[in-house]
Amino acid sequence: MRARAPASSANLGPGFDTLAVALDLHIEVEVELADRLSVRTTGEGAELATDASHLAARVAMGVIGHDRLSITVSSAVPVGRGLGSSAALAAATAAAAGAPDPLAVAAEADGHPENAAASVMGGLVAAAIIRGQPTAVGLPLDPGLSFVVLVPERPLPTATARQALPPVVPHADAAFNLGRMGLLVAGLADHRMLVREATEDRLHQAARSPLFPEASQLLSGLLDAGARAVCWSGAGPSLLGICDQGLATEVRDAGETLLAEAGVAGRAIALRPDITGLTVGGQPWQPRQSAQPAPLGQQ
Amino acid sequence: MRARAPASSANLGPGFDTLAVALDLHIEVEVELADRLSVRTTGEGAELATDASHLAARVAMGVIGHDRLSITVSSAVPVGRGLGSSAALAAATAAAAGAPDPLAVAAEADGHPENAAASVMGGLVAAAIIRGQPTAVGLPLDPGLSFVVLVPERPLPTATARQALPPVVPHADAAFNLGRMGLLVAGLADHRMLVREATEDRLHQAARSPLFPEASQLLSGLLDAGARAVCWSGAGPSLLGICDQGLATEVRDAGETLLAEAGVAGRAIALRPDITGLTVGGQPWQPRQSAQPAPLGQQ
Numbered sequence: 001m002r003a004r005a006p007a008s009s010a011n012l013g014p015g016f017d018t019l020a021v022a023l024d025l026h027i028e029v030e031v032e033l034a035d036r037l038s039v040r041t042t043g044e045g046a047e048l049a050t051d052a053s054h055l056a057a058r059v060a061m062g063v064i065g066h067d068r069l070s071i072t073v074s075s076a077v078p079v080g081r082g083l084g085s086s087a088a089l090a091a092a093t094a095a096a097a098g099a100p101d102p103l104a105v106a107a108e109a110d111g112h113p114e115n116a117a118a119s120v121m122g123g124l125v126a127a128a129i130i131r132g133q134p135t136a137v138g139l140p141l142d143p144g145l146s147f148v149v150l151v152p153e154r155p156l157p158t159a160t161a162r163q164a165l166p167p168v169v170p171h172a173d174a175a176f177n178l179g180r181m182g183l184l185v186a187g188l189a190d191h192r193m194l195v196r197e198a199t200e201d202r203l204h205q206a207a208r209s210p211l212f213p214e215a216s217q218l219l220s221g222l223l224d225a226g227a228r229a230v231c232w233s234g235a236g237p238s239l240l241g242i243c244d245q246g247l248a249t250e251v252r253d254a255g256e257t258l259l260a261e262a263g264v265a266g267r268a269i270a271l272r273p274d275i276t277g278l279t280v281g282g283q284p285w286q287p288r289q290s291a292q293p294a295p296l297g298q299q
Numbered sequence: 300m301r302a303r304a305p306a307s308s309a310n311l312g313p314g315f316d317t318l319a320v321a322l323d324l325h326i327e328v329e330v331e332l333a334d335r336l337s338v339r340t341t342g343e344g345a346e347l348a349t350d351a352s353h354l355a356a357r358v359a360m361g362v363i364g365h366d367r368l369s370i371t372v373s374s375a376v377p378v379g380r381g382l383g384s385s386a387a388l389a390a391a392t393a394a395a396a397g398a399p400d401p402l403a404v405a406a407e408a409d410g411h412p413e414n415a416a417a418s419v420m421g422g423l424v425a426a427a428i429i430r431g432q433p434t435a436v437g438l439p440l441d442p443g444l445s446f447v448v449l450v451p452e453r454p455l456p457t458a459t460a461r462q463a464l465p466p467v468v469p470h471a472d473a474a475f476n477l478g479r480m481g482l483l484v485a486g487l488a489d490h491r492m493l494v495r496e497a498t499e500d501r502l503h504q505a506a507r508s509p510l511f512p513e514a515s516q517l518l519s520g521l522l523d524a525g526a527r528a529v530c531w532s533g534a535g536p537s538l539l540g541i542c543d544q545g546l547a548t549e550v551r552d553a554g555e556t557l558l559a560e561a562g563v564a565g566r567a568i569a570l571r572p573d574i575t576g577l578t579v580g581g582q583p584w585q586p587r588q589s590a591q592p593a594p595l596g597q598q
Contacts, residue, residue, distance in 0.1 A: 014477070015477055015481065016473075016474050016477055017474045017477065017478060018474070018477040018478045018480075018481045019477075019481060126478070126480075126481020126482060126484070126485060127478065127481070128475075128478030128479060128481065128482055128496075129478070130494070130496045135482065135494070135496070137481065137482055137485035137486070137492055138485070139481070139484065139485055140439070140488075165470055166470055167469065167470055168467045168468060168469055168470060169467060169468060169469075169470050169473050170466065170467055170468075171464055171465055171466055171467060171468050171502065173473070174315075174468050174472070174473035174476065174502055175315050175316045175317070175502070176427075177473065177477060178313070178314055178315055178316065178317040178318075178476060178477065178480055179316060179317045179425070179426065179427030179428070180427060181317075181425075181477055181480060181481075182314065182317045182318060182425025182426070182427065182436065182438070182480075182484075183425060183427055183434065183436055185425070185438065185481075185484055186425060186436035186437070186438055187436070189439075193436055195429070195434070197427075197429045197434070203470065203473055203474070
């Protein structure tokens, strides 16, 4: 079978490990029975080893239970840049392999239920782990918003980014992020209410800044160029400018200039949200009633 | 002038210092010019000193600039029980005194922008402080939800409840609350998606439990009686069961029994959300364009 899943941008500032938005950049996977394992990849991530260690191979073998598979991956999602490529690949592969619950498979494979949920459900999601199970809900997303992504050429492994986080935080900082997330959820539902403070964060971005010293100036530049709010995309190094749709091209162009001025090799892309999520055989993926864990809500 | 504001329940589990819902229980305040200060109160809080130290007197004098005022307060909101009585009283008094921005006055007087925002805007709100200014947004609230409140007779001063909070928390606990708040916002918008885990919290409820040892068993009892989710109301001691409207009477009755069985003097009340918020002269309060801080969004 053939399945397709969108990239995603997680955290969105205050919503650490919780919020994610699906973006119009996709990974397509085909899984077929064959005499022996083969993995063919084109596009982003084509440099990775195409053996049994490839994430698509591991996911497909886990779902089907053997390795006599021909797997074809075609990806437009940069790897290791904070755009949820692992979650999208795992979700598309799980669906192409016939998994009844691609979200659970992708969340398990990737470790990030919010990226997996965005790739499966599309749109804006909030996710959490309840008793070991990924649980996700859709949240309203204003169709008038676009997302400009600055994608540096150098990857920033999520594990490295995670090690930069402090083990404890001031109680006031935990409360700070809750307040900002409230403003953000309302602002993403209605762009007129999106204020730049809505993406402020005290849980991860500052701690990760030493890993990407130019981030702060690039984010400021996106705001100056007209983005309503800015943040890191996932664990970085990609950076996000949330824009009114009509300004996306302008902000994207400014982003190209900002990268050049900062001496950061990379590119700026303007993306619409993906509101479809996972598709299988060209049709939106539908949960099988019996296979869905009770708390999984999909809007 | 005469103004009226609803009570509110803040935090709602994970949304510490952020979320609040306005409830159908009100404080009415009339402020008139007079020869000298007088404060008359009926209903809840009538035992408080009716001199210049009364919150209504302090707010009205602050707005108008002198003390030649006759102030009449009629309240159905229990004081010191975690139902936002101070914020409601301050909001109604500020509006009755002609303040252009009752939210700012009430947030300043009460110290809790989320309670003040719920009392002014009605419905479900998220609030935060941005550069010293309270900023609030409305969030969707399913009209099919009711709120059963267990109101113990003994008050629990907010200052005491706040001292119980730890100065630092594990980073994972801060992330935990963000995830739960995402689920909660979706569940309050659509009751079918409200799972009991959505009100789980690691930032304040457990730390405050020694102040109200019976809370845990009362909350469990509300769930057993049919509440979809349960939590402390504000800093307590009131406890909240969030129910489908059709079950509210049943859960309320169970709440009375639970209080009696636990030996906690108090009462259980079933309340609908208040979706109107602050009214002045019987009309919903409308912000004057010029007096509103830019980031104040009202849906």
